[in-house]
Amino acid sequence: MTLRVASWNIHKGVGIDRRRDTARILAVLKEIDADVFALQEVDKRFGRREAILSEAALEEAGWKPVDCNPDSPSMGWHGNAILVRTHCPTANVHNVELPTLEPRGAVRVDCVIRGHVMRVIGMHLDLSGLRRRKQIRTVLNHLADSDGDPPAVLMGDFNQWGDRSGAMQEFEGPWHVCQTGPSFPTRRPIACLDRIVVSHEWACRSTHVHLSELSAKASDHLPIVAEIELR
Numbered sequence: 001m002t003l004r005v006a007s008w009n010i011h012k013g014v015g016i017d018r019r020r021d022t023a024r025i026l027a028v029l030k031e032i033d034a035d036v037f038a039l040q041e042v043d044k045r046f047g048r049r050e051a052i053l054s055e056a057a058l059e060e061a062g063w064k065p066v067d068c069n070p071d072s073p074s075m076g077w078h079g080n081a082i083l084v085r086t087h088c089p090t091a092n093v094h095n096v097e098l099p100t101l102e103p104r105g106a107v108r109v110d111c112v113i114r115g116h117v118m119r120v121i122g123m124h125l126d127l128s129g130l131r132r133r134k135q136i137r138t139v140l141n142h143l144a145d146s147d148g149d150p151p152a153v154l155m156g157d158f159n160q161w162g163d164r165s166g167a168m169q170e171f172e173g174p175w176h177v178c179q180t181g182p183s184f185p186t187r188r189p190i191a192c193l194d195r196i197v198v199s200h201e202w203a204c205r206s207t208h209v210h211l212s213e214l215s216a217k218a219s220d221h222l223p224i225v226a227e228i229e230l231r
Contacts, residue, residue: 001113001116001229001230002205002227002228002229002230003036003113003118003227003228003229004033004034004226004227005035005120005153005228006034006036006038006210006223006224006226007037007040007122007156007157007194007195007223008029008039008040008194008219008221008223009039009040009124009157009193009221010025010040010041010042010218011219011220011221012041012043012044013025013053013218013219015218015219016186016217016219016220017217020052021218022052022054022057024214024217025052025053025218026057026058026061027214028212028214029058029061029063031210031212031215032210032225035085035088035113036083036084036111036113036120036153037081038080038081038120038121038156039076039080039082039083040123040124040156040157041079042074042075042076042079043073043074043075043079049073049079050073050074051065051074051076052075053065053075063083063084063085063086064083064084065081065082065083066081066082066084066090066093066107066109067093068080068082068093068109069095076107076122078095078103078105078124079103079124080105080106080107080122080123081107082107082109082120084109084111084113084120085113088111088112089111090109090110090112091110091112092108092109092119092146092147093107094142094146095108096121096123096138096142098134098135098139099131099134099135099138100126100135102126102127104124104135105123105124106121106122106135106142107121107122107123108120108121108142108146110148110150116151116230117148118151119143119146119150119152119153120152120153120155121139121143121152121154122155122156123135123139123155124157124159125156125157125158125159125160125167127159129160129166132159132166132167133166133169135167136167136170137170151199151201151202151230152198152199153196153197154175154195154196154198155195155196155197156195157193157221158193158194161191161192161193174200175198175199175200176197176198176200176202176204177196177197178197178198178204178207178226178228179207180194180196180224180226181207181208181224183209183221183222183223183224184221185220185221186217186221186222189222193221195224196224198228201230202230202231203229204226204227205227205228206227207224207225207227208225209222209224209225210223210225
């Protein structure tokens with residue numbers, strides 16, 4: 001089974017032209033056409049933190065957001081959302097509390113895709129390197145303590161510059177960090193802040209940063225994409 005997965009910090013729908021354009025965000029998602037998306041900063045920062053994307057528009061395009069917080073108008077939790085194909089069943093949704101002073105968090109869901117269960121974690125990590133390491137340890141400990149052990153994919157804005165330094169040293173043994181390339185800032189990408197990490201059951205067949213006329217304007221981050229295959 002080969003899947004396309006993608007992660008993107010959509011910056012609350014505000015592009016580098018300082019316009020909030022949710023239709024442009026949706027158009028970029030259609031360009032990528034991933035089976036699973038992890039999105040960050042998907043809601044407004046203040047007030048009721050309402051979602052900036054329309055669930056009806058997403059469904060029309062072929063995706064559904066995982067319901068991480070049913071009592072809130074937000075699409076995700078602490079700005080983190082996971083999108084899957086509309087026909088894919090989901091279960092075991094959990095919000096993972098991360099040690100931080102900022103409003104950070106991670107969301108977890110099990111998806112059934114083509115008869116296979118995969119576990120997806122979407123996250124947005126701290127600006128502090130020390131806290132990032134603690135947050136990744138928290139996520140990995142959560143996975144170790146969870147029921148079952150299906151193939152896993154971890155995606156999000158890790159806020160980590162080095163590929164093998166700092167917080168990325170936490171991924172040892174069964175984890176593989178896909179080399180997707182620099183995605184931030186959009187005008188001149190120099191930092192690999194956005195990451196896709198897979199468990200040992202996956203082979204990472206190809207990766208790229210999605211650069212198009214629309215994605216170059218839609219957010220301050222570019223989307224990252226990986227084609228992964230179940231071994």
